[in-house]
Amino acid sequence: MTVPPRHPFYLDCDTGIDDALALAYLLAAPTARVAGIGTVSGNVSAAVGARNTLDLLQLAGHAHIPVALGAHDPQAGSFGGGAPWVHGDNGIGGVSLAPAVAELAPETAAEMLVRLAHEHPGTLRVLAIGPLTNIAEALRLEPALPQLVEEITIMGGAAFAPGNITPVAEANIHNDPEAAAEVLAASWNVTLVPLDATMASVLEEHHRQELLSSSAPVPRALGEMLGYYFRFYEGIFGRPCSAMHDPLAAALAVGAVKATVAPVVRAAVDTSSGPGRGQTICDLRGVHMGYPEQPGARCRVVLEVEGDFAAHLVETLLTFSESTTAALGLAGSAA
Ligand code: BDR
Numbered sequence: 001m002t003v004p005p006r007h008p009f010y011l012d013c014d015t016g017i018d019d020a021l022a023l024a025y026l027l028a029a030p031t032a033r034v035a036g037i038g039t040v041s042g043n044v045s046a047a048v049g050a051r052n053t054l055d056l057l058q059l060a061g062h063a064h065i066p067v068a069l070g071a072h073d074p075q076a077g078s079f080g081g082g083a084p085w086v087h088g089d090n091g092i093g094g095v096s097l098a099p100a101v102a103e104l105a106p107e108t109a110a111e112m113l114v115r116l117a118h119e120h121p122g123t124l125r126v127l128a129i130g131p132l133t134n135i136a137e138a139l140r141l142e143p144a145l146p147q148l149v150e151e152i153t154i155m156g157g158a159a160f161a162p163g164n165i166t167p168v169a170e171a172n173i174h175n176d177p178e179a180a181a182e183v184l185a186a187s188w189n190v191t192l193v194p195l196d197a198t199m200a201s202v203l204e205e206h207h208r209q210e211l212l213s214s215s216a217p218v219p220r221a222l223g224e225m226l227g228y229y230f231r232f233y234e235g236i237f238g239r240p241c242s243a244m245h246d247p248l249a250a251a252l253a254v255g256a257v258k259a260t261v262a263p264v265v266r267a268a269v270d271t272s273s274g275p276g277r278g279q280t281i282c283d284l285r286g287v288h289m290g291y292p293e294q295p296g297a298r299c300r301v302v303l304e305v306e307g308d309f310a311a312h313l314v315e316t317l318l319t320f321s322e323s324t325t326a327a328l329g330l331a332g333s334a335a
């Protein structure tokens with residue numbers, strides 16, 4: 001039997017309930033190997049996000065994966081305090097995890113990304129599921145980054161769909177529009193996973209119950225966190241459930257889920273101070289002609305995906321087993 005190769009990944013995140021699910025998904029994905037993680041302020045501060053990430057890694061038996069602290073403030077202005085009404089005061093829905101023993105890596109998130117890109121030239125995949133401050137900083141540190149990285153997948157933006165932080169802007173892009181503009185303008189092929197796709201990928205209460213009934217601590221902790229997330233999304237969908245933004249981007253990045261509608265178009269970010277600030281302006285005028293090729297376009301905008309993503313996500317997360325974590329002496333560490 002041939003074992004599929006594992007792609008090295010750099011994950012940039014603002015952990016965050018759906019970030020926690022994306023991280024767990026990536027750890028469980030048979031074709032991914034997480035080489036390093038950087039955090040950025042978004043749902044919580046970069047420091048709180050790093051703490052959550054370290055704690056989750058320990059719970060999952062992956063405490064060896066290095067975590068680097070990234071930018072606290074966006075390029076313009078300062079960190080606005082996060083989104084406790086969505087993710088809870090601690091970013092993971094009030095769930096308390098056993099504090100990690102591991103410490104932060106002795107480098108910034110941007111430095112880690114540049115280092116990993118040099119260590120894995122042409123094969124490193126970047127998954128960015130928070131504001132793009134660290135990625136823009138890495139581009140400035142190493143202008144050849146787009147040539148060194150195999151591909152970058154970004155959860156962010158809203159193409160045809162409305163925004164979730166303003167009528168036209170999505171949170172990750174709105175939290176640092178200047179950085180997002182730089183990242184989209186760089187000469188790499190970007191896969192953008194906007195709200196168009198993620199708001200249609202919904203986890204229901206029966207999925208949450210499946211996670212809660214696992215004998216392993218990671219799915220159980222995620223199920224508990226989702227209780228908080230579901231309460232926020234009840235105000236949007238009218239029932240306890242939630243969109244799966246970051247996990248969907250992770251599944252697309254590892255290739256486990258395929259996009260069914262994903263035109264490659266020109267894309268820019270509004271960095272003005274007007275009502276459009278943070279909007280991702282994707283040139284989708286080809287919609288009526290099956291999206292003809294656009295010269296110079298590099299941004300693949302995922303509008304629709306195949307299959308039942310929620311079922312795939314839960315099935316993957318349930319592969320965390322009691323025996324793995326117990327063998328590592330970590331069972332029961334979700335309080
Ligand atoms: C994005 O913003 C954050 O709240 C989520 O973690 C996700 O990355 C959705 O707009």
Ligand code: CA
Nearest residue numbers: 016019129130
């Ligand atoms: Ca996120």
